[in-house]
Amino acid sequence: xxxxxxxxxxxxxxxxxxxxxxxxxxxxxxxxxxxxxxxxxxxxxxxxxxxxxxxxxxxxxxxxxxxxxxxxxxxxxxxxxxxxxxxxxxxxxxxxxxxxxxxxxxxxxxxxxxxxxx
Numbered sequence: 001x002x003x004x005x006x007x008x009x010x011x012x013x014x015x016x017x018x019x020x021x022x023x024x025x026x027x028x029x030x031x032x033x034x035x036x037x038x039x040x041x042x043x044x045x046x047x048x049x050x051x052x053x054x055x056x057x058x059x060x061x062x063x064x065x066x067x068x069x070x071x072x073x074x075x076x077x078x079x080x081x082x083x084x085x086x087x088x089x090x091x092x093x094x095x096x097x098x099x100x101x102x103x104x105x106x107x108x109x110x111x112x113x114x115x116x117x118x
Contacts, residue, residue: 008044012036070106079107080114087114 011018011029018036021027026035072088079087087105094102100118107113 008036008041070108070111072106074108075105077105079110079112081112082107082110084109 009018010016011032011034013034014029014032016029016031018027018029021038021041025038027038027041028035070088072090074086074088076085077087077089078085084107086108088108089103089105091101091103095117103116103118105114105116
């Protein structure tokens with residue numbers, strides 16, 4: 001007895017998404033190798049859609065670059081472009097978890113960005 005069922009897009013044994021039927025006479029689940037005859041997909045219409053987030057909901061959108069405020073701690077670091085003292089920084093894990101984080105610096109005056117791997 002299968003623990004999953006109902007939707008032909010999913011494996012009835014493990015719940016994994018099934019690949020689209022091809023030229024073979026069976027559809028094989030890539031996770032558990034369960035096989036379904038292609039005849040069971042006869043007459044089915046498969047549709048998919050992509051939904052993008054509206055631009056106004058994006059957290060990275062700056063409404064007006066001149067009026068947007070930089071958020072973060074201001075540190076004593078000199079901008080290599082305009083030579084102004086004071087930059088805002090934030091960190092992000094860009095590489096694998098066993099390596100250091102990447103620090104991004106943004107000048108509070110000219111908004112020049114630098115990065116440093118630590």
